[in-house]
Amino acid sequence: MTTTHDLPQAKYLKDYQSPDYTISHIDLEARLDDMSTQVTAILDIERQGNHQKPLMLDGSDLELISISLDGIALMSDQYVVSETHLTVYSVPDKCQLRIVNQISPVQNKSLEGLYKSDGAFCTQCEAEGFRRITYYLDRPDVLATYHTTIVAKESEYPYLLSNGNLVETGSLEQGYHYAKWEDPFPKPCYLFALVAGNFDKLSDEFVTASQRQVQLEIYVDQGNVSRAEHAMDSLKRSMRWDEEVYGLEYDLDRYMIVAVDFFNMGAMENKGLNLFNSKYVLADKKSATDTDYHGIESVIAHEYFHNWTGNRVTCRDWFQLSLKEGLTVFRDQEFSADMGSRAVNRIQQVDLLRSRQFSEDAGPMAHPIRPEKVIEMNNFYTATVYDKGAEVIRMIHTLLGQSNFRKGMDLYFERHDGQAVTCDDFVQAMQDASGIDLEQFKRWYFQAGTPTVSASWKYDVDQNQLTLSLSQRNDSFPENKPSVIPVKLQFISEDGQSIAINTQGDQSQVLILNESTQTFQFDRIESPVIPVLFEGFSAPVKLEQTIPELDLLRIVQYAQDGFARWDAMQSFCTRVILTGELSYFDEHKSLYQALLQKLDGDLELYAELLEIPDIQTLAEQVDEIDVFQIQSQIDALKESLANALSKELIEAYHLLNDDKSQDERRLVGVRALKNQVLLLLAHSSEQDAISELAKLQYTSSDTMTEQLGALKAAKVANTSLFAELMKDFDTRWQHDGLIMDKWFGLYAQVDDDDTLSRLEKLQSHRSYNPDNPNRVRALIGQFIMNNPKQFHRPDGKGYALLTSELIRLNESNPQVASRLITPLLSWKKYSQPQKKLMQMELQRLSEVDNLSPDLYEKVEAALS
Ligand code: 7ML
Ligand code: ZN
Numbered sequence: 099m100t101t102t103h104d105l106p107q108a109k110y111l112k113d114y115q116s117p118d119y120t121i122s123h124i125d126l127e128a129r130l131d132d133m134s135t136q137v138t139a140i141l142d143i144e145r146q147g148n149h150q151k152p153l154m155l156d157g158s159d160l161e162l163i164s165i166s167l168d169g170i171a172l173m174s175d176q177y178v179v180s181e182t183h184l185t186v187y188s189v190p191d192k193c194q195l196r197i198v199n200q201i202s203p204v205q206n207k208s209l210e211g212l213y214k215s216d217g218a219f220c221t222q223c224e225a226e227g228f229r230r231i232t233y234y235l236d237r238p239d240v241l242a243t244y245h246t247t248i249v250a251k252e253s254e255y256p257y258l259l260s261n262g263n264l265v266e267t268g269s270l271e272q273g274y275h276y277a278k279w280e281d282p283f284p285k286p287c288y289l290f291a292l293v294a295g296n297f298d299k300l301s302d303e304f305v306t307a308s309q310r311q312v313q314l315e316i317y318v319d320q321g322n323v324s325r326a327e328h329a330m331d332s333l334k335r336s337m338r339w340d341e342e343v344y345g346l347e348y349d350l351d352r353y354m355i356v357a358v359d360f361f362n363m364g365a366m367e368n369k370g371l372n373l374f375n376s377k378y379v380l381a382d383k384k385s386a387t388d389t390d391y392h393g394i395e396s397v398i399a400h401e402y403f404h405n406w407t408g409n410r411v412t413c414r415d416w417f418q419l420s421l422k423e424g425l426t427v428f429r430d431q432e433f434s435a436d437m438g439s440r441a442v443n444r445i446q447q448v449d450l451l452r453s454r455q456f457s458e459d460a461g462p463m464a465h466p467i468r469p470e471k472v473i474e475m476n477n478f479y480t481a482t483v484y485d486k487g488a489e490v491i492r493m494i495h496t497l498l499g500q501s502n503f504r505k506g507m508d509l510y511f512e513r514h515d516g517q518a519v520t521c522d523d524f525v526q527a528m529q530d531a532s533g534i535d536l537e538q539f540k541r542w543y544f545q546a547g548t549p550t551v552s553a554s555w556k557y558d559v560d561q562n563q564l565t566l567s568l569s570q571r572n573d574s575f576p577e578n579k580p581s582v583i584p585v586k587l588q589f590i591s592e593d594g595q596s597i598a599i600n601t602q603g604d605q606s607q608v609l610i611l612n613e614s615t616q617t618f619q620f621d622r623i624e625s626p627v628i629p630v631l632f633e634g635f636s637a638p639v640k641l642e643q644t645i646p647e648l649d650l651l652r653i654v655q656y657a658q659d660g661f662a663r664w665d666a667m668q669s670f671c672t673r674v675i676l677t678g679e680l681s682y683f684d685e686h687k688s689l690y691q692a693l694l695q696k697l698d699g700d701l702e703l704y705a706e707l708l709e710i711p712d713i714q715t716l717a718e719q720v721d722e723i724d725v726f727q728i729q730s731q732i733d734a735l736k737e738s739l740a741n742a743l744s745k746e747l748i749e750a751y752h753l754l755n756d757d758k759s760q761d762e763r764r765l766v767g768v769r770a771l772k773n774q775v776l777l778l779l780a781h782s783s784e785q786d787a788i789s790e791l792a793k794l795q796y797t798s799s800d801t802m803t804e805q806l807g808a809l810k811a812a813k814v815a816n817t818s819l820f821a822e823l824m825k826d827f828d829t830r831w832q833h834d835g836l837i838m839d840k841w842f843g844l845y846a847q848v849d850d851d852d853t854l855s856r857l858e859k860l861q862s863h864r865s866y867n868p869d870n871p872n873r874v875r876a877l878i879g880q881f882i883m884n885n886p887k888q889f890h891r892p893d894g895k896g897y898a899l900l901t902s903e904l905i906r907l908n909e910s911n912p913q914v915a916s917r918l919i920t921p922l923l924s925w926k927k928y929s930q931p932q933k934k935l936m937q938m939e940l941q942r943l944s945e946v947d948n949l950s951p952d953l954y955e956k957v958e959a960a961l962s
Contacts, residue, residue, distance in 0.1 A: 106951035111417040111470045118151050119189075120144050121235055121242045122284075128212070128231075130219050130250040130294050132204040135212060136163070138196070139232040142242075145191045153186045153195075155233035156226070159211075162233075163198040184233040197233050206230070207869055207910040210476075215360035216319075217254065218295025220373060222366060225416055225475040228287035238413045239518040241284035248294055249276045255294040257317065259354060261285070261369045281369055283349070284516065286412055291368030293317070293356045300326040304337050306347045312337075317356040318379060325380040328391055329355065332398040339399070339433050344507055346406045355379065355398075359835065362871050362913045363479070364397050367404030374401070376836055377872060385837045387803040388766045395437065400430040411511065414518045416475045420467040420543075421521045423479075424487020428495070431488060438763070441660025442702045448635045448661070451489065453714035455481035456548050456640070460574050460718070461924045462959040464546045468521050473955040476913050482546075489638040490542045494528055496584045496608060496636055497539070502532035538612055539582040547574035549581055551611065553643040557626050564589075564623045569615040570639070583611040586636035589620075589627040592649075594656030597627050605658070606633055628652060630662045640718070647673065647682045651689055660703045667707050672719055675711070675731045680738075687742050694743070694750040694775070701754075701767030705774040710736055713886050717927070724929045725890040733781070740782035747779045748787060755795075773807030780814035789816045796823050802840075809844055817850075828865075838865040839876035846880035853888040854895055857881060868906070871914045878903050882921050889921070890928075894935040897922065901939045904953065905946055912950035919943075919953060923960045937961070 125140040143153065162179050165172050167189065177186045186195070206213040211230025212221050221231065229236040248258040252275040258267075262281030269275050297317035304312045314333060316326045333355070340346045355372045357379035365374040378397040381390050407429060408422035435443045458464065458481050465471075467487040469478050495503045506528035513527060521543050529536040550573060555566045568585065572578040588606040589597040599607045599620065609618055628649045632641055650673075653666035670686070673679065693704055710732060717723045740747070754772040759765055776795065779788050788811060796808035809827070812820040824841065831837040845860060860866060860877055867873050882889050882900055889896040900918065907915035925936035943949065944957045 106473050106954050108471050108473045111415070111468070114415050114417070117146055117235060117237065117240055118149060119153050119235065120146055120240050123243045123245070124234075125245045125247075126232070126290075127247040128249065128292060130203075130248065130255065132214065133202050134200050135203055135219075136198065136200055137232045138198045139234070141195045141197070141234070143189065143193050143195055145189070150188075153189045155184045155186075155197075156182065156229040156236040157184050157199075157233040158182060158229045159201065159206075160230070160233065161200040163200060164196075165198075166196045168193050169196075199232055201231065208913065209360055209362045209871070209911060210913065212292065213360070215358040218293065218297070218356075218358060219250070219255070220293045220295075220356065220358050221291050221368075222362065222373065223290050223368075224288040224366060225419075225479075226288075228290055231290075234287055236287055237415065238286040238288060239415060241286055241412070241516075241518060243284050244279075244281045244290065246279045246281075246290075246292065247276055248279075248292060249274055250294045251275075254296065256296050257294065257299075259291075259293040259317075259356065259371055261289070261291055261371050263351060283369060283409070285369050285409065286518065289367070289369045289409055289412075291366070291371040291373060293371065293373070295356075296320065297356070298323045300330055302330050302334070304334055304348070304353075306337075307341045308347060310347070311351070312348050313352045315352065315354045316379065317354065318376070319357070319359070322357075322380055325382050325385070326357070328381045329357075329374075329379045329394055329398055332395040333402060335395075335437065336399040336402040336433060339436065340403060340406070340429075343432070343436075344406070344429075344504070346511075348405060349410070353402075355401075359872070360870055362911070365401045367401045367408055369405075369409050372401045375872065377839075380836060383801045383803075385802055385831070385834070387801075387806055387840075388769060390802075392434070392438070396430050396434045399433045400426055403429045403433070406511065410516065411514045412518045414520050416472065416478070417469055418520050419469075419478060420483045420487035420490075421519065421524055423484045424467060424491050425524070427484050427488035428491040431492075439660075439700050439702055441664075441700065442706060444634060444661045445664045445703075445706045447485070447488075448665070449715070451481070451485050451635075451638060452718060453712065455485050455638070456718045457714070457924055458482055458920075459486070459546060459548045460927075462926075462962070463923060463956060464574060466542075466544045466546045468543045470544070474916070474951040477916055477952055477955055486638055489635075493542070493582075493584050493637055494525070494536070494539070496586065497536075497582075497610075498528060498532045498534055502534070503528070505531035538580075541579060541581050545572070545575065545578045545581065547572045547578060548638065548640055549578075549583065550640045550642055551583060551585070551632075551637075553629070553631055553641065555629055557623070559626075562621065562623050564620040564627060564629075566609075566618045566620070566629060567615070568609070568611045568618070570611060571614070580612055580614050583637045583639060585609040585611050585631060586633040588630045588633050588657070588659070588662070589623070590630060590653065590656055591625055591627055592652060594652065596658060597623065608636065630657055630659070630666075632665075633659050634661050635665070641669075645669075648685065651682070651685050654689060654707065655692070660700065664703070664706050668711050668715070671710050671735065672716060675716060675728070675735055676719060678731060683738065683742075687739065690739065690743055691746050694746045697750065697753055697771075701764070701771040705767070705770040708771075708774050708778060710739075714883075717924075721927075722929050723927050723932075725886050725932065729886050736778065736781040740778050740780070744779060744782045744784050744787075747775050747782075748784070748791075751775050751779070751791060769801065769803045769807070773803070773810070776807060776811040777814065780811040785815055789819050792816070793819055793823070796826075802837075806840055813844060813848060820848075832865050835865050835867065835870065835873060839872055842866070842873065842876040843880040843884075846877050847885045849885060849887050853881075853885070854899060857899065869910065871911065874903075874907070874914055874918070878918060882918065890932050892931055894931070894938070897935055897939045901942055904943060908946060908950050908953055909948070912952040915950065916952035916956060919956055923956060925960065 121141050123142040127138040129136040203212045203214050210227040246260040258277035260279035262279050265280045266278040298320045300316040300323045302314040318326050350370045357374045357376040359376050361375035378394050403426050407425045413421050509531040510527035525536050549570050552569045557564050586608050650666045650670040654663045657663045754768050757768045792808045792811045904915045922936050
């Protein structure tokens with residue numbers, strides 16, 4: 099029995115030991131029942147190596163019913179059951195253990211292990227949820243084949259699903275039925291899944307490159323099949339893409355996706371049976387935005403790509419999580435870039451990295467992409483492991499080139515198919531296949547913190563020579579050794595021509611910065627040039643450069659690379675906002691004027707170019723965050739631009755509104771830019787014009803993208819119109835929580851005197867459910883992330899609201915609590931009184947009885 103005084107224990111990468119026993123096969127039976135599901139597991143166990151240690155199986159919240167070894171019931175002195183383990187003292191080298199236990203899915207609000215989502219049973223086992231289903235060696239380096247039998251009432255649960263192939267079904271007495279599934283691929287238990295429920299099914303078929311037929315099935319709540327078409331289409335495109343780009347085919351005869359409403363994460367790659375948060379499956383034009391469509395495409399791809407990067411080759415231990423996640427995010431990013439606008443995809447990825455990952459890497463929970471110390475594994479499904487992890491893979495791709503990278507992937511699968519391996523194994527395959535030494539590069543795997551690169555340059559007119567000096571440092575971890583930083587570089591002339599960078603005539607070149615300071619010389623540069631550094635964001639670093647404002651605007655205007663243009667615009671706006679310097683306002687304005695007049699090409703990119711950096715991104719550029727100061731500067735810039743450009747904005751709006759294109763990709767761009775223009779306009783003093791446009795857009799449009807765009811603009815411009823439209827939305831969509839999340843999210847971002855009382859009222863709204871993580875993230879999550887002035891109120895009431903919510907979730911769903919605590923963790927970076935107030939809330943949390951390991955780990959780190 100653990101007592102409340104036991105502190106959660108940390109695990110260290112350096113202590114890794116291979117398992118004392120392995121399980122080669124499991125025969126699992128679940129008799130499903132709300133309050134007492136009976137689980138029977140027959141485990142084929144084998145001792146590993148020469149030792150006589152007891153067998154220690156993991157288990158959590160389980161009630162043991164019986165245990166027998168090779169057919170003989172164990173005596174009570176042959177085993178011990180604790181809160182966390184079932185220990186069997188003496189086992190033969192090879193044996194079969196039969197364990198029966200009970201669990202209560204309905205009482206499980208943590209959404210980990212076996213639980214009920216509305217009327218359906220479902221599971222989530224990554225990282226360590228399988229131990230909440232049965233006693234097992236719950237670690238990824240134990241790979242077993244599975245035979246699963248599911249028994250349930252047929253009327254309530256017509257579909258009984260698990261991994262692999264369906265081998266038998268049948269009826270039983272009293273209205274029960276069963277299904278038996280067999281998964282031929284050995285897998286760690288975190289990839290196990292079981293689903294039982296009543297669904298509608300969308301079916302399709304995919305023929306692989308080697309002409310095998312795969313049955314595709316998407317299971318959704320009844321009445322929702324028509325909203326699964328886009329997910330199905332995304333799945334087929336993902337399958338084709340992986341064949342074309344990596345030569346990887348799907349390996350089972352059936353691929354199933356089940357969408358559920360209660361889910362902690364985005365989705366889960368269980369072998370042959372993915373589980374998805376319904377947010378990442380369900381979409382139609384009326385109820386989902388273009389952004390939602392994009393999200394679905396990328397999450398479907400992500401989970402599909404895991405079949406090779408994660409499932410066929412898995413992780414040796416959880417410290418290696420980035421082995422599968424960083425790589426799979428890189429793969430889904432490349433897929434999305436190939437499906438749509440590469441530049442816009444890159445912009446959105448980098449925007450996310452800068453606003454989320456940079457702050458994580460500068461805060462108390464900073465960790466390398468391969469962490470070395472973990473208390474609660476669920477706390478390490480982070481922007482660092484995923485998104486910085488993907489950047490590290492991308493740098494390998496940049497250093498090796500596509501063809502060597504592909505050779506490295508081929509070698510990785512040739513060596514490690516069917517194994518549980520480490521990040522080092524991956525890098526080794528890349529090094530061996532390419533012949534490129536990656537020893538120093540590996541520092542990215544064990545050094546945390548965002549490097550800052552300083553750049554300066556000098557042009558020598560007489561020598562026609564440009565000298566570029568680069569240096570690197572790490573402000574959060576000054577003791578770090580220099581990283582290998584690929585610097586993709588291009589030159590443009592002051593009148594916008596791109597200049598060949600070397601004698602081969604290349605437009606861009608990758609420099610390798612791998613020392614503290616280096617200089618690079620470029621000859622035969624005939625006239626002064628502007629260097630465009632870190633093209634495509636070739637490394638996850640901060641850049642400090644003494645480039646004149648006007649040169650930044652030239653890059654925005656002339657650079658070939660859409661990402662480079664956006665990045666220069668962001669740098670320019672950042673300077674304006676942080677210095678309050680308005681000397682270049684006229685140039686800024688003319689640039690936007692030019693943009694708004696040229697409504698062809700990549701309109702989504704234009705929408706991004708018009709995006710002013712938000713406070714999260716700017717916070718990473720200052721030593722001390724003064725929320726009200728920064729936010730008022732952001733608002734001031736938006737207002738000035740909106741007023742100066744109102745005529746052009748209104749004109750552009752009408753042109754876009756009249757666009758009669760039939761091309762869906764063009765229309766996505768039109769809608770994105772139209773919404774952006776309307777939103778910027780909402781900051782101007784043209785209140786009547788904007789209200790009229792917003793109202794018309796809301797009432798006349800039949801896409802959620804446009805309706806939500808109208809709501810956002812109305813929220814900024816006109817309180818009573820906003821209330822009127824929100825009322826309409828509520829009436830129309832109140833039956834569907836997923837759609838209402840947009841509505842909750844909008845109200846959570848309203849900044850007025852009633853914000854806090856409104857938030858409380860909304861928590862008892864008929865569409866709200868405090869046990870559903872999507873609802874909580876829509877309301878509380880949007881409030882804490884995107885309502886800076888109310889969340890950071892100087893009276894501390896915004897923080898207090900979050901703390902109460904964390905205390906509630908600490909009991910029911912600690913994983914969701916642990917994600918929501920994020921903004922409090924960087925308290926040290928804020929000015930007073932916020933700093934002190936946030937610290938007080940953390941202190942309050944640290945004194946909560948039964949603080950979950952999830953929150954404990956973060957609160958302790960933040961306060962120390
Ligand atoms: C990332 C996932 C988890 C956690 C999904 C859960 C997953 C673990 C799971 C990118 C795209 C979609 C989902 C996720 C994500 C946090 C993020 N194995 O597949 O990685
Ligand atoms: Zn993943």
